[in-house]
Amino acid sequence: MSYQSFNPPRRILMGPGPSDISPEVLSALSRPVIGHLDPLFIGMMDEVKSLLQYAFQTKNEFTIALSAPGSAGMEACFVNLVEAGDKVIVCRNGVFGDRMIQNVIRIGAEAIIVDSPWGRAVEVDKVEQALIANPEAKFLAFVHAETSTGAVSDAKSLCALALQHNCLSIVDAVTSLGGIELKVDDWGIDAIYSGSQKCLSCVPGLSPLSFSEKAVNVIKNRQSVVQSWFLDQSLVMGYWSGEGKRSYHHTAPVNSLYALHESLVQLHNEGLENSWARHKKQHETLAKGLENLGIKFIVPKEERLPQLNAIYIPDGIDDVKVRSYLLNHYNLEIGAGLGELAGKAWRIGTMGYTAKSENIALCLSALEDALNQ
């Protein structure tokens, strides 16, 4: 058997992630590998940390990029903070809230589930009732931007409630970081994780992570050992700490971190608020165009994520046929529905480097063509 190099086509990625990657980030990715304990690399990691603090709007000392995808970032938050027997209030309004529950259960902790409809924001009043009804709960966990439905939740109010009821907040910001307003310190978020391949437009495989001082203290005062060696952040803290000597934990994904550094430099150069505004503007153009095509959004206007547009597949239209047509004729990827919305919805992502006028124009035009086939 003979094997050839793999040469992918240039796709335009307008699904739920990965998003398009800029030439600058791809170029950074392919720079020569250096050792993960090389002083120059450690200097770069210090910058990654500062840049992540900027992106998260936090001064949290514990702010790192986990060497694995967002799902591992989620698990890192839960296994480090939550212990067996703890009560965790988990909000579920899509696939990723449900995944949080799986994480809580696998720790041997108790998940108190607050369900809100798919395609809607987490219902703040229901969460408040759950907090009142469960005064012994230690954590409130929710998804800021539900990638499976395109709904944004009111992270600021939810974190304020958590604080009021002596709960630490655990927030999924996989799809929100860089794309919409997110202020870790101002909102009092205690543990937050994201993904590299969404609005940061870096390669998939890294999970930015930040813990408040309160969260770090919880980790330091655990009764039990963290069940995962790889995700035990007390072991990782030594590697990312700014205090000179780095202790070896695992080999960092050097080249992916070059790419993350570059994507964060680009975000910093653009300015966080400008990036949020760009996502909003491109979303508005897209939404208008979709409405002109007679397409309906799943999420009510005021709860919509600009960077992830979940829409109903029009009646009589073949899901797979349209997505294949877009991919084969236009090199354009849009996302399928997930979970309850599989077969019923498409998800059009306009994240990070993808959020550009030329992509919105192409998408509208190509979709119109595909629907008329």
Added chain:
Amino acid sequence: MSYQSFNPPRRILMGPGPSDISPEVLSALSRPVIGHLDPLFIGMMDEVKSLLQYAFQTKNEFTIALSAPGSAGMEACFVNLVEAGDKVIVCRNGVFGDRMIQNVIRIGAEAIIVDSPWGRAVEVDKVEQALIANPEAKFLAFVHAETSTGAVSDAKSLCALALQHNCLSIVDAVTSLGGIELKVDDWGIDAIYSGSQKCLSCVPGLSPLSFSEKAVNVIKNRQSVVQSWFLDQSLVMGYWSGEGKRSYHHTAPVNSLYALHESLVQLHNEGLENSWARHKKQHETLAKGLENLGIKFIVPKEERLPQLNAIYIPDGIDDVKVRSYLLNHYNLEIGAGLGELAGKAWRIGTMGYTAKSENIALCLSALEDALNQ
């Protein structure tokens, strides 16, 4: 504050990993990202699977690249196979055997430790005694190539013993895969993990993984749920299976997998046996040169890994000063000692793309200069 792009120098990486990466692999890495559910990407993943089966010398259907570093690969083997209360015989002759023990303990299983001296192979007769003394043990775990000491263990004999005593074997091949003889099916290895950044000379961050049919059956018949959601391979099997529809688990690290594909194509083109022979030949040149410099190896000749040369730091020589000199004057990285050998040893890696005559010549010459400073 202002941030610049990071432009690393071209280092020559002769430490314990990452090893040097070829221009072809770096070029594959930076190709345009495509969706992780794109049919073209799934086709490439099928090839990655076949190529990994070739590298591991196995027909195991469950052969994948885990989306995280080798330490996560280790944890994946333990958390999927071992359940709380199980007895696991773990061989410890360096840092990574010890890490296996930490993994066993965190599952709530019992580790029966067989210690062999650091810098030596695992003692097969001691392992046999432990197997006889613990007939209820379910697993035998050991490190094929101990990266912390440079010793190779007799994987073939150890796996034969495991089979004889009804244990499944769990093998760390992080540093061995591609560099020395390794035959998963012939030797009857049940669970094996490796790393992308050693003799495969790919970017760090992926962990090739293979489970025998017996191991897969153990996973399928577990009494308890795997404690890690991210590492639960029963959820991942659907994503890597060759049967058409891929189920979503997490976003695969697309670009790193391009690079792994290319590095495996290169290994296939060279031929596995040729790669083993190249590592051996370059090691012999290096070893001869080091002996000419009066440098002593930690590991006896017949137990030495060709790809990782652990040597004693000569008396009166400053560890850090020499390594810094090599890095600053020659862009040459050699590895520090780890664990018990910290401050006492250097580790010179000649792995994968690094194992070339020009690098050996440079290393000997530069080291001689550094020792005379």
